[in-house]
Amino acid sequence: xxxxxxxxxxxxxxxxxxxxxxxxxxxxxxxxxxxxxxxxxxxxxxxxxxxxxxxxxxxxxxxxxxxxxxxxxxxxxxxxxxxxxxxxxxxxxxxxxxxxxxxxxxxxxxxxxxxxxxxxxxxxxxxxxxxxxxxxxxxxxxxxxxxxxxxxxxxxxxxxxxxxxxxxxxxxxxxxxxxxxxxxxxxxxxxxxxxxxxxxxxxxxxxxxxxxxxxxxxxxxxxxxxxxxxxxxxxxxxxxxxxxxxxxxxxxxxxxxxxxxxxxxxxxxxxxxxxxxxxxxxxxxxxxxxxxxxxxxxxxxxxxxxxxxxxxxxxxxxxxxxxxxxxxxxxxxx
Ligand code: SAM
Ligand code: DTB
Ligand code: SF4
Numbered sequence: 322x323x324x325x326x327x328x329x330x331x332x333x334x335x336x337x338x339x340x341x342x343x344x345x346x347x348x349x350x351x352x353x354x355x356x357x358x359x360x361x362x363x364x365x366x367x368x369x370x371x372x373x374x375x376x377x378x379x380x381x382x383x384x385x386x387x388x389x390x391x392x393x394x395x396x397x398x399x400x401x402x403x404x405x406x407x408x409x410x411x412x413x414x415x416x417x418x419x420x421x422x423x424x425x426x427x428x429x430x431x432x433x434x435x436x437x438x439x440x441x442x443x444x445x446x447x448x449x450x451x452x453x454x455x456x457x458x459x460x461x462x463x464x465x466x467x468x469x470x471x472x473x474x475x476x477x478x479x480x481x482x483x484x485x486x487x488x489x490x491x492x493x494x495x496x497x498x499x500x501x502x503x504x505x506x507x508x509x510x511x512x513x514x515x516x517x518x519x520x521x522x523x524x525x526x527x528x529x530x531x532x533x534x535x536x537x538x539x540x541x542x543x544x545x546x547x548x549x550x551x552x553x554x555x556x557x558x559x560x561x562x563x564x565x566x567x568x569x570x571x572x573x574x575x576x577x578x579x580x581x582x583x584x585x586x587x588x589x590x591x592x593x594x595x596x597x598x599x600x601x602x603x604x605x606x607x608x609x610x611x612x613x614x615x616x617x618x619x620x621x622x623x624x625x626x627x628x629x630x631x632x633x634x635x636x637x638x639x640x641x642x643x644x645x646x647x648x649x650x651x652x653x654x655x
Contacts, residue, residue, distance in 0.1 A: 334363045334588040340543050345536045349582050353574060357612055360581035363588045364613040373610070373638070374591055374646040375619040376428040376461065377421035381449065382408040383625060386434035388465075390488075391497045391564040392525060392557055394625045395434040401562035403625060408433065411445055415452040421620060422458050424631055425645045429453045430461035430484060430521075432624050436501070437466040443474055450478040457648055461521060466501070466509045472516035482551060483513040484521040487541060490534035497528055497565070514547060522549040523595065526579050527557035527571040535579045543586035551616070552583050552590050556597025558626045573601070577608045584613025591616045599627050607641055 348356060364370055385405030389398040397405070418429045431449055438446060446462065453460040462475065463484035475483065487506050488494070494503040513520055524538045542549055556576060559569040583592045593616035594609045601609075621630040629637070638644065 332366070334366055334585075336548065336589060337586075338544050338546065338548075340540050340586055342533070342537055342540050345540045345543075345582060345586060346533060348585055349532060349536050349578050353578070356578060356581050357608070360584040360613045361611055363585050364615070367588050368615050370610075370615075371643050372615070372646050373643050374428070374593075374616040375426045376430050376593070376616065377418075377424075377426040377620045378430045378432060378618055378623050379414060379417050379421075380434070380624040381414060381431045382406070382433035382435065384434055387436050388500045389498060392528060392560065392568075393563065394560040396563070399560075399563045401560055405434075408442065408445060411448045411452060414449050415456065418453050418456055418458060422456055422648070424619065426458070426619050427646055427648050428459040428461055428482070429456075430463065430482075430618075432463040432484070433465070435465040437468075438464045438471060443471070447474065447478040450475065450480045454479045454481075463521075466505060467512050469512050469515065472512045472518060476516040476518050480518050482519045482521045484551075484553070485509050485513065486522055486524050486553065486555075487538060488524040489528060489530055490537035491541065492537065493528070493530045493534040510545070510549075514545075519551070520545075520547070520549040521551035521553060523551075523553035523555065523583075523593070525555045525557050525596075526576055527569045527597070528565055529568045532575065535575075536582065539579070539583050539586050542583075548587040548590050550590055551593060552587055553593040553595040554580055554583060554614070555595040556600065558596050558600070558623075560626070569597075569600075573605045573608075577605070577612050580609045580614050581612035593617060596623055596626065596628075598629050603637055603640065606637060610641065610643065 383406045384395045384403045385397050386395045389396055394401045394403050450460045459481040461482035491503045557569040559566050592614050594614040618628055
């Protein structure tokens with residue numbers, strides 16, 4: 322088996338940007354043990370396999386979104402019963418961020434149900450980024466589409482990461498979302514990269530897509546000029562009232578294969594086991610960690626939906642002998 326490792330005795334896996342769909346599909350379809358072994362070798366060469374990075378989410382502006390993403394509880398196009406609310410106060414965001422830090426998260430991710438931020442929102446957004454940084458946390462925002470001007474403003478504020486998912490393959494995209502295109506997503510990602518902000522970009526598994534859609538989504542990410550530093554792999558949380566309310570049933574083995582392929586295609590990236598962990602067994606999560614996931618969302622709530630809380634994750638980490646990544650920032654622990 323060609324491991325694509327440089328150096329005579331293993332060394333670091335190659336960081337490639339020229340994956341073909343067929344090559345990636347062949348990896349995805351390997352016997353499960355071979356795929357897992359290969360992904361785990363890459364994982365061990367790049368990361369401590371027993372350390373997991375924890376990010377915590379907060380919805381800073383919930384619901385009433387003009388986009389029609391078929392999976393989302395927050396789209397104004399669907400009747401999900403979610404109440405739309407205004408952007409929350411900066412002080413409240415920072416109080417929540419402090420709690421997340423004290424519970425062991427190293428990154429704070431703030432999400433807004435917007436197609437794109439408006440100019441009038443930017444002062445508060447900048448204050449949130451600055452405040453989160455001052456707490457010694459890494460900052461992440463997910464606000465929809467950004468112009469080059471927006472990204473420069475966020476970079477100046479000190480934003481570390483911007484999350485903007487491609488969600489699925491280009492082929493499957495318009496079966497899920499019609500109010501924006503796959504190309505729109507790539508444009509914003511290019512603006513984020515251009516401004517020097519780290520990219521967090523992944524997608525959702527279990528939206529009725531074929532295996533080749535999962536493969537091609539990851540190939541698109543791996544063939545970007547630079548790999549996203551962070552790759553969230555979400556399992557669809559079926560939300561009543563959305564067009565995808567009856568999806569989400571996927572063979573857990575196929576989900577693990579997706580994680581393994583993400584690890585092999587993007588060896589140096591954080592692969593985050595993201596939404597949907599409440600529906601996963603401890604064994605499935607353990608397989609995902611073995612296959613190369615090295616990051617999770619921590620805390621009881623994602624943006625609007627449940628996530629395993631502190632106690633459950635502490636028990637899982639104990640059973641698996643996992644530890645949380647420690648904060649590396651020197652910022653004052655205020
Ligand atoms: N409005 C911004 C946007 O779409 O870029 C940011 C927030 S949006 C909720 C962030 C991501 O959460 C989506 O791109 C999608 O991948 C994920 N997501 C949303 N609802 C989900 C669900 N029900 N199950 C799994 N993932 C979901
Ligand atoms: C990502 O890929 N998953 C997170 C984060 N990026 C913003 C969001 C998951 C949302 C799950 C559904 C909800 O809570 O509404
Ligand atoms: Fe809006 Fe983001 Fe939900 Fe799409 S995923 S409806 S853009 S909040």
